[in-house]
Amino acid sequence: MSKLTHIFSSVLGIEExxxxxxxSPQNASSWDSINAIILVTEIEKAFGISFTYDEVMGxxxxxxxIRLVESxxxxxxx
Amino acid sequence: MPKxxxxxxxxxxxxxxxxxxxxxxxxxxxxxxxxxDYNPLHLDQTYASSTKFSRRIAHxxxxxxxxxxxxxxxxxxxxxxxxxxNIVFREPIKIGSSVKVYGxxxxxxxxxxxLTILTQLQANNSKxxxxxxxxxxxxxx
Numbered sequence: 001m002s003k004l005t006h007i008f009s010s011v012l013g014i015e016e017x018x019x020x021x022x023x024s025p026q027n028a029s030s031w032d033s034i035n036a037i038i039l040v041t042e043i044e045k046a047f048g049i050s051f052t053y054d055e056v057m058g059x060x061x062x063x064x065x066i067r068l069v070e071s072x073x074x075x076x077x078x
Numbered sequence: 079m080p081k082x083x084x085x086x087x088x089x090x091x092x093x094x095x096x097x098x099x100x101x102x103x104x105x106x107x108x109x110x111x112x113x114x115d116y117n118p119l120h121l122d123q124t125y126a127s128s129t130k131f132s133r134r135i136a137h138x139x140x141x142x143x144x145x146x147x148x149x150x151x152x153x154x155x156x157x158x159x160x161x162x163x164n165i166v167f168r169e170p171i172k173i174g175s176s177v178k179v180y181g182x183x184x185x186x187x188x189x190x191x192x193l194t195i196l197t198q199l200q201a202n203n204s205k206x207x208x209x210x211x212x213x214x215x216x217x218x219x
Contacts, residue, residue, distance in 0.1 A: 034161055041187050041194055041214060051189045 082155025
């Protein structure tokens with residue numbers, strides 16, 4: 001499993017096999033405001049990238065996170 | 079009143095702060111009253127001497143209250159608020175000892191104005207790391 005999947009699984013307490021592109025705050029109750037902050041913190045640290053406020057607010061699901069990390073040069077397959 | 083009121087821009091990765099604290103018998107007894115944790119390991123020498131520690135020790139969450147002081151009074155002080163804290167207890171906190179409460183900014187997330195801060199409790203005598211952890215704090219401005 002990828003580093004990004006592992007972060008989501010670890011922070012949200014969801015099995016890695018269930019971290020799918022459609023995963024979102026609407027269908028994952030543990031993806032709340034506090035865990036959203038922890039996710040951003042962990043992703044920035046793991047990939048050595050930084051997000052803007054608008055980028056963070058624009059994320060609607062896991063697929064958006066993959067696209068955003070890749071747009072910053074992060075290897076989401078690692 | 080908090081001794082610091084820092085803004086997000088005032089803080090840099092690598093910034094550090096520390097203060098010393100005496101783990102007195104009176105503090106341990108007061109902690110028992112406030113927390114309601116009367117485990118005899120902290121209060122009863124006869125009981126404690128039968129454990130692997132051989133003597134009474136302070137509550138592990140003493141580190142929690144000292145980290146609260148570190149965050150709420152110093153880095154960043156009144157300019158921020160706690161979002162999370164993880165704590166790993168590595169060594170017992172001895173009653174009658176002096177400890178150093180240490181914090182270091184590890185990470186800043188600009189988008190959310192959050193800080194990740196290393197939080198540690200160290201024995202001043204032996205220099206041993208007693209308690210390890212990290213906090214996430216969000217800044218108001």
